[in-house]
Amino acid sequence: MKKLINLTINDQHYEVAVEPNQTLVDLLRYQLGLTGTKKGCEMGDCGSCTVILDGKAVNSCLVLALQADGRSIQTIEGLETGEGLHPVQEAFVEKGAIQCGFCSSGMILSAKNLLDQKSNPSEIEIRRALAGNLCRCTGYQKIIEAVKSVPQAN
Amino acid sequence: MSEYTVINSRAVRVDTPDKATGKAVFIDDMTMPGMLYGALLQSPLAHARIVSIDTSKARNLPGVKSVVTAAEAGLVKYGVSPARYDETLFCHEKVRYVGDDIAAVAAVDMETALKAVSLIEVEYEELPAVFTIEEAMKAGAPVLHDNYPGNICAEVHSEFGNVEEALADCDLIKTTTFQNKRQDAAFIEPQGCIASYDLSGNLTLYSSTQVPHYVQRTVAMVLKLPVGKVRVVKPYVGAGFGIKASANPLELSACLLSMKTGKPVKMNYNREQVFQYGRARHQFTHTMTTGVKKDGTIMALKHLCYLDGGAYSSFGIATVYYAGSLLGGPYKLPNMKYDGYRIYNNKPACGAMRGHGGVAARACWEQQLDMIAEELKISPIELRLKNMMVAGDVTCNDLNMSSLGMKECIEAVKDGSEWTAKKGKLPKGKGIGMACGFFVSGAGYPIYRSDTFHGTVIVKLTEDGGTALVYTASAEIGQGSDTTFAMIAAEALGIRLEDVRLESGDTDFGVDLGAYSSRQTLMTGHAVKEAAEDARRQVLEVLAKELNVPVENMDIKNSLIEFKQGNVDFTGLRTRYSKEHRGWNDNPADGPLTFREASRIAYLSKGSIVGTGKYKPPELGGKYKGATVGTSPAYGCSAQIAEVTVDEETGQITVDRITDAHDCGLAINVTSVEGQMEGSVSMGLGEALFEEVKFDKKGHVINADLAEYKIPTMLDMPQIKTIIVESNEPNGPFGAKEVGEGAIMPTIPAILNAVYDAIGVRIHELPMTPERVYLAIQEAKKGKTG
Numbered sequence: 001m002k003k004l005i006n007l008t009i010n011d012q013h014y015e016v017a018v019e020p021n022q023t024l025v026d027l028l029r030y031q032l033g034l035t036g037t038k039k040g041c042e043m044g045d046c047g048s049c050t051v052i053l054d055g056k057a058v059n060s061c062l063v064l065a066l067q068a069d070g071r072s073i074q075t076i077e078g079l080e081t082g083e084g085l086h087p088v089q090e091a092f093v094e095k096g097a098i099q100c101g102f103c104s105s106g107m108i109l110s111a112k113n114l115l116d117q118k119s120n121p122s123e124i125e126i127r128r129a130l131a132g133n134l135c136r137c138t139g140y141q142k143i144i145e146a147v148k149s150v151p152q153a154n
Numbered sequence: 155m156s157e158y159t160v161i162n163s164r165a166v167r168v169d170t171p172d173k174a175t176g177k178a179v180f181i182d183d184m185t186m187p188g189m190l191y192g193a194l195l196q197s198p199l200a201h202a203r204i205v206s207i208d209t210s211k212a213r214n215l216p217g218v219k220s221v222v223t224a225a226e227a228g229l230v231k232y233g234v235s236p237a238r239y240d241e242t243l244f245c246h247e248k249v250r251y252v253g254d255d256i257a258a259v260a261a262v263d264m265e266t267a268l269k270a271v272s273l274i275e276v277e278y279e280e281l282p283a284v285f286t287i288e289e290a291m292k293a294g295a296p297v298l299h300d301n302y303p304g305n306i307c308a309e310v311h312s313e314f315g316n317v318e319e320a321l322a323d324c325d326l327i328k329t330t331t332f333q334n335k336r337q338d339a340a341f342i343e344p345q346g347c348i349a350s351y352d353l354s355g356n357l358t359l360y361s362s363t364q365v366p367h368y369v370q371r372t373v374a375m376v377l378k379l380p381v382g383k384v385r386v387v388k389p390y391v392g393a394g395f396g397i398k399a400s401a402n403p404l405e406l407s408a409c410l411l412s413m414k415t416g417k418p419v420k421m422n423y424n425r426e427q428v429f430q431y432g433r434a435r436h437q438f439t440h441t442m443t444t445g446v447k448k449d450g451t452i453m454a455l456k457h458l459c460y461l462d463g464g465a466y467s468s469f470g471i472a473t474v475y476y477a478g479s480l481l482g483g484p485y486k487l488p489n490m491k492y493d494g495y496r497i498y499n500n501k502p503a504c505g506a507m508r509g510h511g512g513v514a515a516r517a518c519w520e521q522q523l524d525m526i527a528e529e530l531k532i533s534p535i536e537l538r539l540k541n542m543m544v545a546g547d548v549t550c551n552d553l554n555m556s557s558l559g560m561k562e563c564i565e566a567v568k569d570g571s572e573w574t575a576k577k578g579k580l581p582k583g584k585g586i587g588m589a590c591g592f593f594v595s596g597a598g599y600p601i602y603r604s605d606t607f608h609g610t611v612i613v614k615l616t617e618d619g620g621t622a623l624v625y626t627a628s629a630e631i632g633q634g635s636d637t638t639f640a641m642i643a644a645e646a647l648g649i650r651l652e653d654v655r656l657e658s659g660d661t662d663f664g665v666d667l668g669a670y671s672s673r674q675t676l677m678t679g680h681a682v683k684e685a686a687e688d689a690r691r692q693v694l695e696v697l698a699k700e701l702n703v704p705v706e707n708m709d710i711k712n713s714l715i716e717f718k719q720g721n722v723d724f725t726g727l728r729t730r731y732s733k734e735h736r737g738w739n740d741n742p743a744d745g746p747l748t749f750r751e752a753s754r755i756a757y758l759s760k761g762s763i764v765g766t767g768k769y770k771p772p773e774l775g776g777k778y779k780g781a782t783v784g785t786s787p788a789y790g791c792s793a794q795i796a797e798v799t800v801d802e803e804t805g806q807i808t809v810d811r812i813t814d815a816h817d818c819g820l821a822i823n824v825t826s827v828e829g830q831m832e833g834s835v836s837m838g839l840g841e842a843l844f845e846e847v848k849f850d851k852k853g854h855v856i857n858a859d860l861a862e863y864k865i866p867t868m869l870d871m872p873q874i875k876t877i878i879v880e881s882n883e884p885n886g887p888f889g890a891k892e893v894g895e896g897a898i899m900p901t902i903p904a905i906l907n908a909v910y911d912a913i914g915v916r917i918h919e920l921p922m923t924p925e926r927v928y929l930a931i932q933e934a935k936k937g938k939t940g
Contacts, residue, residue: 035183036176040342040392041425045860048342076176089174093166096825099833100632101173102343102392108174131867134860136340137393137632138829139836140868141876 005069009034010078018065025049025060027068028075036076036105040134047133050106051075057113059132076105079112087150088112097146099137107133111147119152159712160645161888164825167637168656169390169630178390181346181362182422189348190219192411192421193267194403195257195274196430197249200500200853201283201296204248204256204276211273212259217266220414221274223257227410230376234400234505236602238308238467240299243376243406248281250298250465251502252853253430258407260419283500285853287439287460290499298465298498305498307463308471310478310780314550315489320454324445328526332442332518334902334920335846336462337435338428339507340865343392345431346422349408357413358385361405364394364629365668368601370661372401373409388659391631395837396506397433398631399670400468429847429858432502436473437462438514444522450530450537452523454489455481459515461496461504468505470496472601472783476511479784481519482549484560484592484791485541490550500853506670508837509593509898517842517920520589520903525916533577534588534907535568538793542590545881552776556788557891559817559881560590563793566815566877571795580911583802584810587907588795591899594786595819595883595892596673598774606770608673609681610664613643613689613765619731619754620713622647622689624656627666628678633894634826635674639682641822642887646686648710649749672892675822676788677769679887685767692763693749696756700727715747727755771885787885790896792816794835796904797872800912805928807909809839812901813875819883819891828876830893835874838901840866844921 002017009032018027023042028034028051037060040046044062051060052074079086085093088111098104107130114121114129121129126147127140135143156162172178209221224246231239245254257274261267284290284298290305298305321327347361357379363369366386374381391398404421411419423431443456459477463470478492509516527537543549545558567588568574576586600606612625624643630636640654647654657663666678694705697715701722709716715724724747731751732741742748756763775785797811814831821827844864848856857863882889902920909927910916915934917927 029183034176035179038180038343038392039182040344041860043425043859043861045425046342080175085171085174089171092174093170096164096167096170096829098167098170098173099634099829100341100343100393101169101178101390102180102341102632104173105176127868131869134340134342134865134867136342136395136837136865137833139832139834139866139874140871141832141874142825142829144868 003066005066007068007070008072010074020066022065023061024063024065024068027065028060034075034077038102038105040102047110048103048106050109050133052109052113057110076109086112088115091146091150095142095146095149097138097142103133103135107135107143115150158645160651161641161822162820165637165641165651165823167634167826168640169636180343180390180392181348181360184348184360184389186348186350186418189418189420190260190262190415191264191267192258192260192408192419193264193271194255194407195271197245197252197254197256199249199278199280200252201281202249202278203281204245205279206277207257208275209257211275212270215266215270215273217262218259218270219417220260220411221257221270222410222414232372232376232401233467234469234601235467235471238471240467243403243410251500253502254465255403258411260411260415283853285499285501285849287462287497290497298500302498307467307496307498308474310474310492310494312478312778312780313491317454317456317489317491320489321445321456324453325448326526326529327443327445328522329441329443330518330522330918331439332514332521332918333439334437334514334517334841336437336504337507337841337845338847338863339395339397339434340860340863341393341395344423344425344428345398345402345404347405347408348418348420349412350418351412351416356383356385357409358387359405359409360387360389362391362398363388364391364398364631364670365400366627366629366659366661367665367667369401369405373406376406377409377413386661388629393632394669395508396510396670399506399668402431425860426858429855429863430502432464433468433505435507436504438477440515440518442518442522444526446526448530450532450540452485452487452541455487457481457492459494463496463498464501464503465498466503468503470504473506473511475780475783477515479551480512481515482551482553482784483555483789484543484558484590486543486547488550501849508834509895510671512593513898513902516591516899517902517906520900521906521916524587524907535564535573538590539564551784552781553784553789556885557819557881557883558789558791559879560791562879563791563815563817564590566879567793567795567813570875570877571797571813573795583912584799585908585910585912586795586797587904587911588793589900589903589907590793591896592789592791593892593896593899594671594784595676595788595790596786597671598771598785598787599782600667607665607768608771609666609678609769611678611681611685611767612664613685615689615753615757615763617757617762619757620653620750622649622654624654624682625663626658626678626682627661627663628658628674629669630658631669633669633830634823635669638675638822638826639678642679642682643686646683647690649713653713672790672894672896675890675892676886679890680769681767683767683887685765688767689763689765692760692765693752693756696759697752700755710749713749715749715752727751730755788819788883788891790816790818790892792897792900794900794904796908798905798908798912800909800927802913802931805924805931807843807922807927809872809905811872814897815877815879816893816897817879817881818893819886820880820889821878822890824878827878827893831876831897832874834897835901836866836871838898839871839905842902842905842920842922846921
């Protein structure tokens with residue numbers, strides 16, 4: 001039995017009918033076409049489905065679509081502005097922090113969320129904040145370099 | 155300062171803006187009108203006879219469009235090596251591992267497809283199963299494949315020189331046994347595909363693959379279609395590491411279901427199925443006996459290896475050869491004997507994974523070399539330098555080290571890690587260790603016997619001029635090959651990188667054997683260079699005619715035409731170009747003649763300018779049986795130094811730092827080379843410390859997820875210092891060779907040697923979990939006191 005929910009995704013309001021067992025990642029990817037959010041394990045292990053839910057980075061495969069009712073979500077598609085790439089995206093591109101790219105959406109959102117909450121994080125703070133996002137290609141080194149290189153507001 | 159204008163620099167990868175914004179399309183991001191969803195019925199038993207299959211309930215379920223079994227698929231055998239094709243699309247007489255494919259369903263949605271799978275009734279007669287090498291080789295053990303008695307899938311016996319004679323003359327002989335564990339590639343994107351069969355009988359398969367070409371051939375062969383009717387297209391791929399380097403049952407099932415229904419059919423593995431399908435690194439058990447002279451000169455290696463193969467051959471024939479042949483270098487080794495056995499059992503098949511066949515062998519041997527160095531009281535670095543080959547040396551098994559910056563790599567990591575200040579001077583619990591390794595830069599022969607080119611490339615200049623379109627069937631799977639080839643094309647044509655647009659991963663673009671055996675930079679790179687030079691020549695030939703200037707007096711650089719002698723009047727050409735572009739406000743008005751104008755003029759003279767390129771290695775290697783595995787036009791090599799801390803109370807190992815030097819020939823894209831080095835280290839570190847696919851007594855994978863199967867996270871990885879050593883490889887395009895797999899070779903033994911340096915205990919079994927290390931420490935203590 002589907003249920004209507006209201007939610008905000010990338011500053012846009014949506015009213016959608018969802019199944020009670022439908023996950024947020026499936027809603028985003030298959031119902032709304034926001035395929036930038038990836039699905040690597042469906043168990044909350046890999047972090048490739050990371051989105052920012054009310055200011056917190058979460059695995060969208062562990063969130064039911066129903067739980068997103070009335071809440072605000074940012075996905076990778078919402079990062080770019082009219083002026084081009086978000087500074088975190090720019091840093092990932094410039095530093096070579098992206099190889100296959102399958103983890104990148106989640107990795108970038110986790111990094112963005114960290115930087116939103118803490119400017120100039122230390123290396124260990126970066127490692128802790130991004131430890132839930134698995135990457136098998138890069139060895140993480142250039143990802144850390146990228147996060148460190150993002151220009152900080154202060 | 156580089157002599158090049160595009161390559162040998164740090165280029166921003168052409169694919170990463172799309173990947174950073176979520177725009178890059180991977181297979182599961184695709185949908186098609188009328189698309190159906192497919193699901194597989196896979197065996198719950200490890201070994202059983204199929205008595206009967208009843209699909210009637212599944213077929214009658216509303217929403218189900220097709221159910222296929224071996225009855226529909228036929229029994230064409232396939233696999234990787236044609237001599238050992240031992241799989242059929244669906245099992246027909248028996249199942250051989252938990253996960254073996256029995257049937258597939260296509261339905262209007264995934265829920266219905268899964269429901270239909272659960273309605274297929276299979277009656278099994280369970281057979282006794284074997285799960286280890288010992289069980290599988292026991293007299294009277296159940297046999298998996300009737301034509302392979304004793305469950306011996308493959309055996310290799312080779313000897314170069316005379317090992318027994320050489321050992322008799324040695325001053326020190328050392329024997330050790332070493333074992334790694336079955337690894338999973340743990341790429342983040344599970345395999346998936348969409349097959350679409352059209353009304354004209356053309357089949358298009360979109361797939362998360364490393365090898366569109368081999369998949370095209372396998373699909374055509376198994377489903378009995380002309381190869382020309384099958385097109386394989388690779389969207390962006392979430393990495394492969396070898397596991398996506400052959401056709402899989404998903405691809406074949408989706409194609410068959412699409413042919414049956416006339417609709418596009420999408421299929422995916424979930425994470426559990428990724429583990430269940432396997433095809434990643436084998437478990438190897440190596441026993442090596444090395445003989446040396448007092449001064450450390452290596453004289454002979456006697457090597458016995460058993461590979462835990464799983465239920466089918468997959469890449470395993472090549473694996474069992476590689477496990478022996480990749481010890482031929484990089485040290486001078488005059489005598490080498492190898493006996494290798496790959497054994498079938500009722501677990502998922504193992505296959506090829508980064509550093510194919512060579513990683514555990516390298517770990518075993520490099521640790522043993524350290525043990526020998528210690529006994530001879532020679533430093534590990536000195537022992538290695540003493541025996542190191544140099545460019546031009548040929549191994550006893552006929553591998554030609556046409557370039558080899560190995561000594562430079564050793565010096566680089568020695569300096570880069572401050573080895574001299576640290577070795578022997580670290581406190582207890584801290585250790586430093588080093589190791590070397592090398593790897594092929596592309597398999598010298600295709601997987602199927604053929605005179606085919608290994609890569610063909612087309613460079614077409616846009617008719618209006620100014621942009622070069624590169625078409626290659628090669629596979630960008632994350633390593634950065636699209637950017638590498640765009641850079642090579644730009645350099646060879648003489649234009650800017652932004653003036654190149656590249657399309658790849660489509661069998662309609664030509665032949666390319668794909669992303670495996672670290673082949674693309676050298677092999678596809680050659681073909682790209684040749685195609686771009688061909689296009690360049692055609693443009694210059696037209697200019698030569700138009701301007702009456704010999705071709706050799708002209709050059710193209712930075713998308714501008716350079717005239718080497720005197721003032722050449724090209725105003726006529728410029729006027730022609732401008733007249734065709736009335737209304738444009740960016741027509742070149744003054745300054746040098748541009749490539750944009752020149753390529754337009756060339757088109758006006760000859761029609762479309764299309765350059766073609768191709769590459770096939772020269773005849774390589776020896777004439778002995780198995781000589782094709784390990785032979786390559788070039789070899790990349792590397793040295794690494796690991797620094798570790800071992801907590802002796804808990805056995806916990808922390809890797810503090812890795813210093814890594816790799817000789818990749820000329821680095822085309824410096825950033826991508828570093829990326830391959832850093833990624834290799836993380837995969838090696840995972841295999842050394844954490845990774846093991848585990849099974850229960852019935853053959854089920856018990857850690858088929860990324861929580862219980864542990865790959866390194868950002869908290870596990872140390873700082874890596876990467877140093878690129880550039881030799882000039884005579885057989886590589888612009889002197890370039892591999893980095894993708896060679897870079898993993900020294901990681902595990904460097905960590906093993908560092909752990910010994912820290913605690914004085916040798917570990918001969920991976921992964922080095924706290925439990926294993928703790929017990930080894932206790933065992934050593936007992937030995938000392940008892």
